[in-house]
Amino acid sequence: MSALDTTEPTRRSLSGRRVYFGDTLLQVVAGGAALAAAVLVGLIAYKLVQGAHLAISTFGLGFLTHNIWDPVHAHFAAGAFLYGTVITSVGALVLAVPLALGIALFLSELAPGWLRGPVSALVETLAAIPSVVIGFWGIVVLLPLMANHIEPALHSALGWIPIFGAPSTSGAGYFPAIIVLTIMITPIIASLSRELFLGVPRELKEAALGLGTTRWEMVRGVVLPYARGGVTAAVILGLGRALGEAIAVSQVIGATPYITKNLFSQGTTMGSKIAVQFLNATPPLEPSALIYLGLILLVFSLIVNLLAQLVVRRASRRLRG
Amino acid sequence: MPKNGMLIRSTLVLAAMAAVAVAALTAAGAASARQTSNVTVNGAGSTFVAPLVAKWVAPVSSQLHITLNYSAVGSGAGILAITNRTADFGASDAPLSPDQFTACKGCVQIPWALAGTAVDYRVDGASKTLRLTGSVLAKIYLGQITYWNDKAIKAVNSGVTIPHTKIAVFYRSDGSGTTYNFTDYLSAVSTQWKTNIGKGTAVNWPTGTGEAHSSGVIAAVKATNGGIGYTDVEYAIANHVSYAFLQNRAGRFVQPSRVSILAASKLDTTPNKSGALSIVDPPAKGTFSGAYPICTYTYVDVAIKSSNAVALKKLINWAILDTANKGQTYGPPILFVPIPSGVVSFDQQQIAKIHT
Amino acid sequence: MSSAEISVFARPNDRLRRRKLVGRGVELIAWFAAAMGVAVLGVLVGYVAERGASQLSLDLFIKSQAAAFSVTSASQGLANAFVGSLVLIGIATAMAVPVGILIAIYVSEFAPRSVKPVVNLVLDLVAGIPAIVVSIFIYGLIEVGHGQTGLAVSYAVAVIMLPFVARSTIEILALVPNSLREAALGLGAPRWRTTLGVVLPQTLGGILTGTVLAVARVSGETAPPLVLSYVVSQGVAWNPVHALQTVPLAIYELGESGTPSDTALAWAGAFVLIMFILVVSLSARWFAARSRRKLGGSR
Numbered sequence: 001m002s003a004l005d006t007t008e009p010t011r012r013s014l015s016g017r018r019v020y021f022g023d024t025l026l027q028v029v030a031g032g033a034a035l036a037a038a039v040l041v042g043l044i045a046y047k048l049v050q051g052a053h054l055a056i057s058t059f060g061l062g063f064l065t066h067n068i069w070d071p072v073h074a075h076f077a078a079g080a081f082l083y084g085t086v087i088t089s090v091g092a093l094v095l096a097v098p099l100a101l102g103i104a105l106f107l108s109e110l111a112p113g114w115l116r117g118p119v120s121a122l123v124e125t126l127a128a129i130p131s132v133v134i135g136f137w138g139i140v141v142l143l144p145l146m147a148n149h150i151e152p153a154l155h156s157a158l159g160w161i162p163i164f165g166a167p168s169t170s171g172a173g174y175f176p177a178i179i180v181l182t183i184m185i186t187p188i189i190a191s192l193s194r195e196l197f198l199g200v201p202r203e204l205k206e207a208a209l210g211l212g213t214t215r216w217e218m219v220r221g222v223v224l225p226y227a228r229g230g231v232t233a234a235v236i237l238g239l240g241r242a243l244g245e246a247i248a249v250s251q252v253i254g255a256t257p258y259i260t261k262n263l264f265s266q267g268t269t270m271g272s273k274i275a276v277q278f279l280n281a282t283p284p285l286e287p288s289a290l291i292y293l294g295l296i297l298l299v300f301s302l303i304v305n306l307l308a309q310l311v312v313r314r315a316s317r318r319l320r321g
Numbered sequence: 322m323p324k325n326g327m328l329i330r331s332t333l334v335l336a337a338m339a340a341v342a343v344a345a346l347t348a349a350g351a352a353s354a355r356q357t358s359n360v361t362v363n364g365a366g367s368t369f370v371a372p373l374v375a376k377w378v379a380p381v382s383s384q385l386h387i388t389l390n391y392s393a394v395g396s397g398a399g400i401l402a403i404t405n406r407t408a409d410f411g412a413s414d415a416p417l418s419p420d421q422f423t424a425c426k427g428c429v430q431i432p433w434a435l436a437g438t439a440v441d442y443r444v445d446g447a448s449k450t451l452r453l454t455g456s457v458l459a460k461i462y463l464g465q466i467t468y469w470n471d472k473a474i475k476a477v478n479s480g481v482t483i484p485h486t487k488i489a490v491f492y493r494s495d496g497s498g499t500t501y502n503f504t505d506y507l508s509a510v511s512t513q514w515k516t517n518i519g520k521g522t523a524v525n526w527p528t529g530t531g532e533a534h535s536s537g538v539i540a541a542v543k544a545t546n547g548g549i550g551y552t553d554v555e556y557a558i559a560n561h562v563s564y565a566f567l568q569n570r571a572g573r574f575v576q577p578s579r580v581s582i583l584a585a586s587k588l589d590t591t592p593n594k595s596g597a598l599s600i601v602d603p604p605a606k607g608t609f610s611g612a613y614p615i616c617t618y619t620y621v622d623v624a625i626k627s628s629n630a631v632a633l634k635k636l637i638n639w640a641i642l643d644t645a646n647k648g649q650t651y652g653p654p655i656l657f658v659p660i661p662s663g664v665v666s667f668d669q670q671q672i673a674k675i676h677t
Numbered sequence: 678m679s680s681a682e683i684s685v686f687a688r689p690n691d692r693l694r695r696r697k698l699v700g701r702g703v704e705l706i707a708w709f710a711a712a713m714g715v716a717v718l719g720v721l722v723g724y725v726a727e728r729g730a731s732q733l734s735l736d737l738f739i740k741s742q743a744a745a746f747s748v749t750s751a752s753q754g755l756a757n758a759f760v761g762s763l764v765l766i767g768i769a770t771a772m773a774v775p776v777g778i779l780i781a782i783y784v785s786e787f788a789p790r791s792v793k794p795v796v797n798l799v800l801d802l803v804a805g806i807p808a809i810v811v812s813i814f815i816y817g818l819i820e821v822g823h824g825q826t827g828l829a830v831s832y833a834v835a836v837i838m839l840p841f842v843a844r845s846t847i848e849i850l851a852l853v854p855n856s857l858r859e860a861a862l863g864l865g866a867p868r869w870r871t872t873l874g875v876v877l878p879q880t881l882g883g884i885l886t887g888t889v890l891a892v893a894r895v896s897g898e899t900a901p902p903l904v905l906s907y908v909v910s911q912g913v914a915w916n917p918v919h920a921l922q923t924v925p926l927a928i929y930e931l932g933e934s935g936t937p938s939d940t941a942l943a944w945a946g947a948f949v950l951i952m953f954i955l956v957v958s959l960s961a962r963w964f965a966a967r968s969r970r971k972l973g974g975s976r
Binding site: 068069070071072073075144147168169170172254255256266276277279280281282283284 | 394395397398401420421424487489491494495496497518519520521522523524525526528529530531532533541544545546547548
């Protein structure tokens, strides 16, 4: 492969190095692919705005604050769906974050060597289970359990707290949706956090232990602060996943747009509404309103992603300097 | 590339296996379906008419040499399917609106079956089949009556023990012709429903849980003590779910049956220009004293210019006739009443319009 | 950051005991959390295995879904869904992998330092877009006014797969030592030949792993077929221009129906899907670990 063998016309760049035609071609093609990815994001946003245009011009920003979905009179507003999305995602985070951090701590600090591999693999496996299977399991197993045992028990024991109001007769509602979302986002947060905890420099940990701290104090004082940025980013990514999940939620949430404190009540989220209604929408306004919902979801996911990036960048800057 | 040689080889082997698997499954599937000499007609839509269409598959294959593929995805999706020409025909219990006709760009609407929407329920411990009136039913679906032993329900069920069970309301979450029929009825019997909710394939339900397709509704009612829902009557019968007696305008309490559906069908025997008929909530006149108030025609929507026109015309011509083992004869056992001759002649004129 | 308060005036035993207790309590919580995680997985997979494995039969792979209300004596299977999924995901992979590799090549070999984080950001953004949003985007792009087509599902799945393939390839390319590149360049090879003929072959195993893992990940996506390939004909079909049935959508629909035979079929489908994902993921990781060991050993 000596330079004398090449037959392509050689040009010289400004620095004097040889520039081959193949190089330029590959750079253009590969760069084009990268550019295409960026264009894709813009195209998605553009198409959604275009599709939602009718609804946006009809309902404006009031779409986000009012609550009605009436195909007969062509009045649509996303209030209940926004509420449902926020409630289920936040609820899932409340349950998932302690669980995931506990698992991550276990896998990075506490587990005996022989247990680490298998349990890690099991957690990764949980992440690989498709949402439709979790949702299906939810329909057949979780909902009857909710309706017949869990919700009545919680209601009788803790019914004075508004979130444990009247149980749902069919079992469907916000509560099983929160459980399903928790099952889905815990593995993501757990495996990301585990990587972060394992990445804490050993010298720092051993220094703290050498000073006489207990293991938990070492974690609290060294590992958690060190990994704080990354863990926050992982939690934010888990939130993003929960916000966008449409299928499993639609299978267990009941499809009725209620705004209520009672977690046992039925509800809907933006994603599940789109999934259920998109092919049955009454033109011209309902499909546009559903795309408007999709646009809101897109904006949410982009903001969440950018936020996670920001957190990671600030955390790594802090660690470096 | 010796290092990756084994990996590349195993990938190739796996890819070859996958290709062989696809080929084998396709061949096996095709063989087991025996689709060798038949023409295929694809339809999609109403879950209401699905029991009847399912009964047509075998005779249509043997008599007409047509393989009938039907996806019961709901009337709303069926209308979308024919509008987008994704299927050869769309089936809907809700008549097409003028906007939908325009969007369909040259479609005909052909009423091809007739049946009743049952009010399915489950109340463990009720001593007899329950009776309901239109206004009580509307109040239940408005969320104003919440227990099965409410005064209003007990008033029409004298002598029947009804336990104190909460009512679990179910409705169709997808675009449904059955919903159209049901809400059409509720609008007729309740001014509050008519002004606030109205009728449609999907409405702004004040209360209840949404389930997809009639199969979802009947499953939910069956699984929930206190559940109430609405489906074509055959779903209730096939799944052994109770369905209520409804009070018609003549004051009698009727269940959907061949007799009561036939009586209701006499209300409107002439399709309008676009092919729609309305037989909901017949008046109190003598002829209708035994009529069930929530009956509906169900329609097949076809494009006038259709590549599969020959097979479609054969199919629909066969489906609407009530003689000699043709379509309508399969109806009565599952409570689909044969469509009257006036409607049949109208249909034949519509079918004649279809061409390739 | 001192959490160890060593005071000569405090009684070390009491304080130490309390600290140890707190520590032990937290450790218990962590053990409990891990046990919960394992338990949930066990419950999920256990249910699917128990109810699905019993449904395994030749019919499952040969017969197709029966239409609603058809004669129940005829058994049904998921052949149409298996074939549809294989075809559509195969096409999606054929689209996503080359583009993903090209993007990775650009980021790893050509991109100026200021552009690299931008492309990585774009990949992260694409990865974060919910599948349902991607699906309605493809619907608006391709299917509005036209019929349903299986190819639309492939496009949507390709978009979802792209960030996974690209990111894992970037990581693999980063593992190739720069000395290799410099040696080739030093011998006079053009950049493109170095990349395609020297660097890339080193990474084929890793790319394969990344692709296989991405395939396992997207084989369970339900949103694209739900929006884009919902009205399907009965029986096995393989032509991607028509709408094809897919396994996750079949599970979704069968799950909504209440008929016991439908529910049983859904469990069977879920079992096959999970087994496919698990076997594929685990073997990909095993291969990757093996080739990493080999690479490490020969250095």
